[in-house]
Amino acid sequence: MRILLGVTGGIAAYKAANLIRAFSEQGHEVTVLPTENALKFVGKVTLEALSGHTIDTDLYSDVAQVRHVELGAQADLIVVAPATANFLAKLAGGVADDLLMNAILASTAPVYVCPAMHTEMWQNQATAANVETLRSRGISVMEPASGRLTGDDSGPGRLPEVEQILEFVLGHGPLSGKTVLVTAGGTRESIDEVRFIGNSSSGRMGLELAKAARDLGGQVTLVGANLEMPAPHGVTFVPVTSVSDLELAMNQDCDLLIMAAAVSDFTVESPFRGKLSRSEAVTLSLTPTKDLVANYASNHPKTFCVAFALSPEGGNVEELASEKLWSKSVQAVAGNSVQALGSDVTEVSFVTPEGVEAVSGTKQAVSKQLLRLIIESMSKR
Numbered sequence: 001m002r003i004l005l006g007v008t009g010g011i012a013a014y015k016a017a018n019l020i021r022a023f024s025e026q027g028h029e030v031t032v033l034p035t036e037n038a039l040k041f042v043g044k045v046t047l048e049a050l051s052g053h054t055i056d057t058d059l060y061s062d063v064a065q066v067r068h069v070e071l072g073a074q075a076d077l078i079v080v081a082p083a084t085a086n087f088l089a090k091l092a093g094g095v096a097d098d099l100l101m102n103a104i105l106a107s108t109a110p111v112y113v114c115p116a117m118h119t120e121m122w123q124n125q126a127t128a129a130n131v132e133t134l135r136s137r138g139i140s141v142m143e144p145a146s147g148r149l150t151g152d153d154s155g156p157g158r159l160p161e162v163e164q165i166l167e168f169v170l171g172h173g174p175l176s177g178k179t180v181l182v183t184a185g186g187t188r189e190s191i192d193e194v195r196f197i198g199n200s201s202s203g204r205m206g207l208e209l210a211k212a213a214r215d216l217g218g219q220v221t222l223v224g225a226n227l228e229m230p231a232p233h234g235v236t237f238v239p240v241t242s243v244s245d246l247e248l249a250m251n252q253d254c255d256l257l258i259m260a261a262a263v264s265d266f267t268v269e270s271p272f273r274g275k276l277s278r279s280e281a282v283t284l285s286l287t288p289t290k291d292l293v294a295n296y297a298s299n300h301p302k303t304f305c306v307a308f309a310l311s312p313e314g315g316n317v318e319e320l321a322s323e324k325l326w327s328k329s330v331q332a333v334a335g336n337s338v339q340a341l342g343s344d345v346t347e348v349s350f351v352t353p354e355g356v357e358a359v360s361g362t363k364q365a366v367s368k369q370l371l372r373l374i375i376e377s378m379s380k381r
C-alpha cells in the first residue's frame, strides 16, 4: 500500500522515524511529507534515508507536476503522526497553506490522524471542537496516550507507541481478524531428477492478491509454487514445488482461500531416478491429480473459497467460470484466459451465484478490485 505520512512540528516528530521503518517492514511504500516546522524537530536526512524518497516541502517547487495533487492522488492511505494542535485546526478549517495540507485536501484516501501535544492543548475547547469536526467528517483521529510529556509533566497527549499506531491505522481493514490463504505460481511435476512438467504461470496474480488482502488487514499466508519474484513483506510465505507439496501446505483452516496457483492436472506416475538419456524412447504415464480447491471447499464448508479458471484462447471465459462454480462447489470463480499467463495485465470475469462482474487492468489494480468484490460477497454469506 502507498502510505503518505505527514509529520508535523511537535516534540514527538522524531518518532516518525520508527513509524516509517515499521510501515516499510510490513511491505508498505512510505512517502514522508513533513511540515517546515517538523523539520525543526527531526532531520530531513533521517526521513529521506528511512523512506528512500527525497523530501521537498515547498508547495511551489516542481509545479509542472502539480505535486500537491499527485501526492494526494497516489496515496492509498494518509497518516499524520504526530499531528499538532495547529494541524488539527488547519484540517478542520480546510486551510491549504502548505504542501501537506494541499495534498490532504486534494486526496480521497482515508486519513488517520495521531495527535500529540501537552494535556492542556489537547483538552483545550478549540482542539476538542476541531477533533469533533474531523471525526464527524469521517477522519479517524486517534486518542493520544497518557504519560510523560516534554517536561516533567504527564497526562493525556503523548504520541501512542508505534505498534498501537499500526493497529489503529491498519487494523481497521475489512479483512482484519480474518485469515487468508493465497496460492500462487505454477506447480512442477518431476519427470526425472532434472526435468519436470510445469506451466508458464509467473505467480504475479497471486502475489498481488496476497498484497491486496494484507493491505485490507488480512492475516495472509502465501503458498507460492516456483515464484519468479520475491514474496511480499508482511505475509507468511510457504514455498512449494509440486501438487503434493501444495496440498500439504494447504492443510490449514482459513476464512478466505484464494486459489490463484496454476496447478498441474497430471503428475508423472513413476518419476525416473537420475537423468533420462535420449538413447531410447520414453513413454510417460500421467495420473490425474486431486482437484485441490474442490477438495478444500468440501472439507472446509465455513471458508469462502475462490477458484481460478483458465480458459484457452478464444474460449468462453464466463461460461467456463460459471461451470466451475458449480462443479467445484466454491463460492466464487475468477475466470481468465491463457493470455494472462506471465503478463502484467489481465481480464477477469468474477462469477458468484449472484452474477458476473468484469474486471480488467494491471494485475495489481485487478487484485484490489477482486478483493473488494470478494469482501462484498463474503458479507452477504
Ligand SMILES: Cc1cc2nc3c(=O)[nH]c(=O)nc-3n(C[C@H](O)[C@H](O)[C@H](O)COP(=O)(O)O)c2cc1C
Pocket: 007, 008, 009, 010, 011, 012, 035, 036, 037, 038, 083, 084, 085, 086, 087, 116, 117, 118, 121
Ligand atoms: C519545543 C516545542 C515543542 C512543541 N511541541 C508541540 C507538540 O508536541 N504538539 C503541538 O501541537 N505543538 C507543539 N509545539 C508547537 C508547534 O511547533 C507549533 O504550533 C507549530 O506552528 C506547528 O507547526 P505545524 O503544525 O505546521 O507543523 C511545540 C513547539 C515547541 C517550541
